Amino acid sequence: MTIQYKNFIYNEERKFIFAYVPKVACTNWKSLMRYMAGYDDWLDNKLAHDKVNGGLRYLDFGNPSDYALLKDPGIKKYTMVRDPYSRVLSAYLNKIENRLPPQAETDDEDHFRKVVRDIDGFRIDKLGSEAYPEITLEVFLLWLQAGESWFTKDEHWAPQSTLLQQPEIEFDYVGRFETLPEDAPLILHAMGCSKDFPTQNEVNFAPTDANSKVSLYFMPETVALVDEIFANDFRLFRFQRNVSLGGVEISRSISDA
Secondary structure (H helix, E strand, O other), rough: OOOOOOOOOEEEEOOHHHHHHOOHHHHHHHHHHHHHOOOOOOOHHHHOOOOOOOOOOOOOOOOOOHHHHHOOOOOEEEEOOOHHHHHHHHHHHHHHHOOOOOOOOOOOOOHHHHHHHHHHHHHHHHOOOOOOOOOOOHHHHHHHHHOOOOHHHHOOOHHHHHOOOOOOOOOOOOEEEEHHHHHHHHHHHHHHOOOOOOOOOOOOOOOOOHHHHHHHHHHHHHHHHHHHHHHHHHHOOOOOEEEEEOEEEEOOOHOOO
């Protein structure tokens, strides 16, 4: 069964659609979507991520009327993307490394505790504990590359091109996380929103600082894995295939990958 991602948010009053991408300031953007929808508690980060009770309309590609909205050129569409290296590292730091070592199953456990145990089972059964004694970024990426588990389809590390239904859906503006201070105000202005982009403190979501940690976590093997797993993101959003490792920049052309 193919997973159906629902990350296109429709603001009917303002006639625009915003497609969020996890690990691309999505808590901030969802909070702003709730602000523009008129909610006084728009800075509540739990409600921002609650698709049932958060009050936002998420479009469904399987619904003909929703699909018509997605294809309607009269409805403006916006999104924001992020360099695949730092995005997948942010997902690893926030969802995986923070939950290490793996814990025994409990009745009320966090969803990503299950994910960590799934990765650990893959490490033991497929990679071998001697060669890979713990869940590192490389183990996480090898698990993603294998794609044997349903958990590998999670939106936090699914390719951005998949989440944004590229190249099927045309966007009026695609911002970049790397230039968020410049791009976010442009998108907000186009949406008719005069609110400043909220800080991480305001949305009560601590950043992983993944951008500054890329050179610490990546090595040639993990760079190659990201190049393969997120090949469509690099191609469709024209990200540069380069990363600094210990002060030495590794650059790869599209034909190298």
